[in-house]
Amino acid sequence: MRKQLKIKIISNENIYEALDTDEFEVILARNISIENYTKILKYGRKVVSFYEDEDYAFIGPLLENERDDSCFVCFLNSLKRNESPIFKRLNRLTELKLQKLSENMTFFIEFIEDNIMNLKNRVYIIDKYNFSIEKKRIFKNVECTVCSRENSDIKELFSHFNEDYLFSNSYRSKHIEDIIYENEDIFSELVNKDTGIGYRIFRDVSSNIIPMYCVKSYIRNREFYSYGRNSDVIYSKYAAIFEMIERYSTIVPHFNGSIYGSYNELKIKFDNILNPKEFTMPDKSQFSEEGYSLKVYDDNKKYYWRKVYEINSKEMFWIPEQMIFFDNQIINEEERFIYETSNGSALGANLEEAILYALFEVVERDSFLVHWYNKMSPIRLNIDEIDNVEINNIIKYLEKKGYSIYLFDITLETQIPTIWALVVDEKDIGRVKAYNAAGSHINPEKALESALVEIVTSLSVYNEILSTPEKIREIQKLIDNPSAVTKMEYHVYFIL
Secondary structure, eight states, rough: OOOOOOEEEEEEHHHHTTTOOSSOOOEEEEEHHHHHHHHHHTTEEEEEEEOOSSEEEEEEEEEEETOOOOHHHHHHHHHHHHTOOOHHHHHTTTSSSOOOTTHHHHHHHHHHHHHHGBTTTTTEEETTTTTTOOOOOOOOOTTTTOOOOOOOOOOHHHHHOOOTTOOOTTTTOOOOOHHHTTTTHHHHHHHHTTTEEEEEEEEETTTSSSOEEEEEEETTEEEEEEEEOSSSHHHHHHHHHHHHHHHHHHHHHSSSOEEEHHHHHHHHHHHHHHHGGSSSSGGGGGGGGHHHHOOOOOTTOOOEEEEEEEETTTEEEEEEEGTTSTTTTHHHHOOOSSSOOOOTOOOSSSHHHHHHHHHHHHHHHHHHHHHHTTTOOOOOOOGGGGGOOHHHHHHHHHHHHTEEEEEOOOOOOOOEEEEEEEOSSSSSSSSEEEEEEEEEOHHHHHHHHHHHHHHHHHHHHHHHHHHHHHHHHHHHHHHHHHHOSSSSGGGGGGOO
8 A cells, every 4th residue: 555655846936935844754846946956955854856848757866865865966967977868858847947737746646655765866757648667777976066975984994894804715705696696786777878877888899709898988078998808708798897886986086075285284284194205206307208297296285185094004094185086187177296097996795805806906016017117037937837728728819819928927025926928929910019918816827817818808909999090190100209108008009
């Protein structure tokens, strides 16, 4: 039996009158302006958004002012970001003068009563002619200024960290099949052309030995791509979605909680603020190079700062936000003084697993760069001694194509096995002359397999990309002017 709710329909015309009484349980905000929607939320009431025109009704989301609630403006921003055709229709309704109540209003009220809790983080789009219903999931939008989310208590989160956590032999607490099964609904909503974090997912046919999927996403006007590679085509697809979540989480801040000021100002207020000069900063000589885009750090210049947890000392520290998020300037528009990437980021089924795989990535990068910059001679591995079917299949494929393969042990003081794989095109097979990749894992075979999978999927893709006339012209310009090589992706054009 339907539970009848005390619902008060309000519009731009009666907003203040409606908020003066406690006689109703839910506010139904009908075709209301964004300005008035923002005012309503400040009262802390349950609010359901309702917008309609002659063809469609848009019901939801329900907002209860809980931390993970997304609002109607999140919905609008997501539609705009993904360039959804729904955006223009819906945005127009927030600016139109109120029309008379729909003749189907009783149906819509009953629908809300039947589905009230299903409206959290969702919008239902109802076709008024045939009453077909389409459901859209809303994810918290980083650009939303209406329902900005407070940062979680990091120290409280790490109070649950188990330093003696015992990993299984696979070093994963859940099998990927179980993760897919348990989260099937949300995975289907994460990539959606209207409201998804991912706009579209597709299989890259250039990778013709190991399946590779790619997810295209937007944040503001910035495109970013996430890739998944696995011998199993289904796992490859979900690996791309996992990487999308990882990159989306680390590209820009998603929470309140930052402070704005210069180091010299903030060190007076906070004892636990770290000077960026304690980290590795760009060399002064780089700033005079042509095309160099980073700015000089200044103790007197204002930047955004955020609290982080130092796992060994168990203390909290303030560090510049741009050392955490690799493109935070997309949102806060500050000048960058340090170049960052997603290196050292990882997902996990629990906190311990995420930390472990983040450390694997840091160890891998560190081991490779220490050898590279110091021109150290690594230990070369004998390919003939490898006794792993999947690894040998990749090696045989590359050799059959005509590539020379070199494998090196670059493990350093951590003693976490780290393998460097180098593939060289010595027969002019394609445009990529050499490709480097590395992997790190407690199981050295996993480390090697990771490096080889990256190589075999990337070679065919880059050989195709770099064969286009426009790329050939661009590469020639860079060859003629090496100082113009200023972007990370330019390294692909010469040697990887």
